[in-house]
Amino acid sequence: MPYFSYKDGILHTENVPLNEVAKQFGTPVYVYSKAALTENYTAYASACQQFGQGDDPALICFSVKSNSNLAILRHLSQLGAGFDIVSGGELQRVIRAGGDPSKVIFSGVGKTSNEIRLALKHNILCFNVESLPELHRINDVAKEMGKQAPISFRVNPDVDAMTHPYISTGLKENKFGVDYLAALDCYRVAAGLQNIRVVGIDCHIGSQLLDDAPLLAALDKMIELVDRLAHEGIRLHHLDIGGGLGITYNDEQPVKIAHYLQRLFTRVNHWRLHEHQGRPIKMMFEPGRSIVGNAGLLLTEIQYLKDGPVKNFAIVDAAMNDLMRPAMYEAWHRVLPVKERNAPAKTWDIVGPVCESGDWLARERQLAIQQGDLLAVMSAGAYGMTMSSNYNSRTRAAEVMVDGDKFHLIRQREKVQDLYALESFLP
Ligand SMILES: *Cc1c(COP(=O)(O)O)cnc(C)c1O
Numbered sequence: 445m446p447y448f449s450y451k452d453g454i455l456h457t458e459n460v461p462l463n464e465v466a467k468q469f470g471t472p473v474y475v476y477s478k479a480a481l482t483e484n485y486t487a488y489a490s491a492c493q494q495f496g497q498g499d500d501p502a503l504i505c506f507s508v509k510s511n512s513n514l515a516i517l518r519h520l521s522q523l524g525a526g527f528d529i530v531s532g533g534e535l536q537r538v539i540r541a542g543g544d545p546s547k548v549i550f551s552g553v554g555k556t557s558n559e560i561r562l563a564l565k566h567n568i569l570c571f572n573v574e575s576l577p578e579l580h581r582i583n584d585v586a587k588e589m590g591k592q593a594p595i596s597f598r599v600n601p602d603v604d605a606m607t608h609p610y611i612s613t614g615l616k617e618n619k620f621g622v623d624y625l626a627a628l629d630c631y632r633v634a635a636g637l638q639n640i641r642v643v644g645i646d647c648h649i650g651s652q653l654l655d656d657a658p659l660l661a662a663l664d665k666m667i668e669l670v671d672r673l674a675h676e677g678i679r680l681h682h683l684d685i686g687g688g689l690g691i692t693y694n695d696e697q698p699v700k701i702a703h704y705l706q707r708l709f710t711r712v713n714h715w716r717l718h719e720h721q722g723r724p725i726k727m728m729f730e731p732g733r734s735i736v737g738n739a740g741l742l743l744t745e746i747q748y749l750k751d752g753p754v755k756n757f758a759i760v761d762a763a764m765n766d767l768m769r770p771a772m773y774e775a776w777h778r779v780l781p782v783k784e785r786n787a788p789a790k791t792w793d794i795v796g797p798v799c800e801s802g803d804w805l806a807r808e809r810q811l812a813i814q815q816g817d818l819l820a821v822m823s824a825g826a827y828g829m830t831m832s833s834n835y836n837s838r839t840r841a842a843e844v845m846v847d848g849d850k851f852h853l854i855r856q857r858e859k860v861q862d863l864y865a866l867e868s869f870l871p
Contacts, residue, residue, distance in 0.1 A: 447477040448741065448822065453784040455820055459849035462743055462782045466818050469853060471745040472762035472841040474829050475820075478519065479848075480739035485523050487701040488731060494702075495709035497716070502727040503569075505549050507687050508534040510732025510826040511740070515845055515854035517541035520735070526569065528687070528730040532559035539566065549684065549728070551598065551648070553578075553619055560585045564593060572598045572646045572684070574621055579634055586639035595634060596644030596684060599627045599669065601662040605650030605688065621647065627669055628676075635678050642678055645670060648686025648730060654696055656704040659685060663708060667715050670725070683712075684728035691737040693823050694776050701734060733826040740825025742767050742841070743782070744805075746817045747797070756792050758813060763796025764803040765835040767821060767828050771802040779806045782818035794819065798836050829855075834863050 447458055454461045457477050465475055485504070492502035505526040508517065512534060517527070518541040526547030527538045538548055545566035550559075553574045560582050563571065573579050573595050586593040600621035622630050634640050649662050663685055670680055685708070690698040712727060744762035769775035779794055792813065794806040805821055813819070832840050839858035844851050 447480040447483075447739070448820075450784060455780055455782045457741070457846040457851075460846045460851045462820060463818060465844055465846075465851055466743055466745065466782075468851075469842050469844055470857060471743055471818065472760075472766050473743045473857075474740055474824065474841055474843045475743055475851075476516065476736075476740040476825055476843070476845045476854075478845055481516065481519060481736060482523065484701075484735040484739060485520055485525060488705070488729060488735070489524060491702040491705035492709075492727070495706050495713075496727065497709075497713050498724055500726065501709075502729065503547060503682075504729050504731065505547065505684075506735055507730050507732030508537065509830055511736040511828070512537050512830055513843055513854055514541045515843075515852075516736065517543055526728075528732075532556075532562045535559075535563060535566065535568070545569075549646075549730070551646070551730070555581075557581060557585055560593075561589065564589055564591050569594065570643055570646075570682070570684075571595045573630075573634075574598050576622075576630060576633060579630070579637070579640065583637045583639045592639055592641045594641045594643045596642070596646045596680070596682070597622050597627055597630050597634070598646045598648065599624055599666065601647050601649065601665040603649055603658045603661045603665070605653050605658045624665065624669075628672060631673055631678055632676070642680070644680050644682035644684055644728070645673075646684035646686065646728075649688060651688050651733060652690040653688045654690045654698045656689075656699045656707060659688065659704065660707060660711065662686075663711060667711075667719075671719055674720070674723075679723070680725065682726040682728050684730065687730035687732050687734070689731060689734040691733055691823060691826075694778065698734075735826075737826035738823050740823075740828065742821040742824040742828060744819050744821065746813060746815055746819060749792075749813070749815055756790055758792045758794050758811070758819070760794055760796060760805065760819060762805065762821065762841070763798040763836070763838065764800065764805075765798060765833045765838050766796070766841050767805060767824055768831040768833070769824075769827060770805050771800070772831075777806060777824060778822040779809050779811065780820045780822060781811060781813055782820055785812040785814070785817075787812040794821075798838070834858075837863055839863065 505528040521543040530552035548568040598621040744760040764771040789810040842857040843855035
């Protein structure tokens with residue numbers, strides 16, 4: 445993490461000391477590095493240019509649910525990103541941020557008629573369809589609007605992503621996608637519908653994948669389907685392999701973006717030349733975590749140190765409502781003191797003030813800390829702010845983007861009045 449480092453004993457994001465951010469905007473606050481975001485997106489974009497074939501070999505659709513802040517969406521859009529959305533709300537965010545709807549793909553198992561209508565109105569690139577009833581609904585809505593809806597099926601390749609069961613999505617027993625063996629029939633049905641235009645195929649097998657072998661296995665199975673469909677005269681324009689690349693939280697060593705894409709394009713290019721009669725096929729990706737996860741941290745202040753008979757607790761002003769991943773997946777996040785202290789370390793559990801035993805951010809960490817110190821919960825850029833809630837009537841954290849030696853507020857801290865603004869009394 446070159447964008448997060450100590451200078452003169454103080455943790456910085458790029459050239460900004462984190463105590464300055466806390467002083468100006470308070471805590472808890474999410475802090476992102478613009479340079480880190482740029483670097484991660486560019487790793488995808490340049491590998492696609494380098495290893496893909498043709499003028500326009502790939503589209504990188506940032507997964508909006510990993511971080512949907514408008515400033516982040518706008519920055520990625522300016523770098524050329526498309527977007528993978530899972531709700532009408534996310535589409536409205538992309539549009540508000542200045543993103544191009546013609547680079548938007550719409551995933552998710554439960555799209556409502558209103559969401560489909562909104563997406564058709566804005567002429568999105570593709571619906572990733574997850575069931576036949578959904579296909580028929582999209583056809584009906586498109587018919588009503590006098591349009592043709594571009595679709596791909598999200599196919600479940602039944603490969604084991606070897607990740608946490610809550611973030612594994614590509615197995616037979618998952619709710620996602622259509623069954624691999626049923627996929628051909630689904631495409632035949634779609635090809636026969638008036639208001640549907642078949643354009644692609646999609647899969648997404650899980651998240652925080654450290655090895656690319658499951659992704660490449662899924663690719664092989666998708667390619668096999670593309671060939672079979674071509675045989676029946678159903679020609680696809682794109683193959684979307686989903687997101688899912690992992691990041692380093694602790695000591696994990698995920699495959700490098702460039703290495704994965706090199707291996708992937710080697711296969712795709714070889715297949716295009718030999719089996720696919722040189723026909724073009726655009727590759728699409730839906731990365732979230734690998735772009736924004738290690739580009740952000742959650743900054744929090746220690747309220748109390750509490751020595752217990754068995755454990756020592758550092759009670760901080762961030763909680764499970766701010767960063768849900770530890771409570772939900774027992775996720776491990778590195779915790780760094782903003783100010784390095786020359787004192788003996790003790791073992792601490794870092795916990796929040798929420799009335800739940802599950803409200804912890806980190807366990808059994810060796811830290812030299814004092815009341816009032818700032819802690820940085822690292823690798824919190826993905827599935828941090830977007831999964832936060834107002835549990836315990838806690839206002840959601842502010843968000844700040846660091847850019848070199850400047851930093852900008854990109855979301856104000858909520859006020860309590862905001863929380864009950866939509867509520868009303870009985871008459
Ligand atoms: C969540 C999600 C992604 C992003 O996954 P990451 O692991 O964050 O890269 C991509 N596609 C779909 C359909 C998703 O649901």
